[in-house]
């Protein structure tokens with residue numbers, strides 16, 4: 001059995017059996033791992049508070065025969081404790097880790113996605129990441145997963161989206177009006193929304209006005225749910241705490 005250490009972010013964690021926990025980690029070198037933490041609920045000392053979502057850890061892993069690995073120990077590198085005191089920041093952090101969990105496959109190294117998530121959580125914890133930052137984070141995470149929505153040209157004909165653009169999640173983003181007439185699920189979107197989202201994809205950090213932000217949230221929810229085949233659970237939690 002091989003042993004190794006890696007940097008990790010906790011994506012989610014569930015109780016298992018009488019006293020154990022199953023933890024989903026995004027590691028820097030080994031990608032997403034499901035790790036079995038034996039006795040995690042009995043021995044408070046061994047994993048003390050480390051297995052909560054969006055903890056940044058150094059993990060000690062033992063490979064096992066199946067696809068699940070064993071978690072032998074953890075050191076907390078960053079707890080993001082300031083973010084944990086604010087419901088809206090918790091909601092955004094839970095959304096970010098759930099999105100990363102759903103966009104990745106087990107054992108596929110994703111060092112850039114790891115760095116992106118770590119950086120987003122660090123800015124969230126420092127109260128430097130507002131609602132537009134979450135949209136920017138999502139667009140980058142989608143790009144890493146090969147699911148980048150298109151906003152600058154029609155996803156069907158490749159032409160300009162035009163003055164009356166539409167958005168169609170099934171075809172991958174913006175569509176021009178003539179193509180939109182053939183895309184059953186497409187919805188009309190403001191030109192300013194497409195250009196705002198395009199600017200975020202290109203790295204702009206200018207906050208979107210609240211009305212466009214709310215529309216952007218809606219489009220990304222539908223786009224992500226379509227490509228993952230289900231709606232993210234944390235979307236509802238964000239809505240409950242009044243976030244777009």
Ligand SMILES: [Zn+2]
Pocket residue numbers: 154155156157158159175176177178179180
């Ligand atoms: Zn078109």
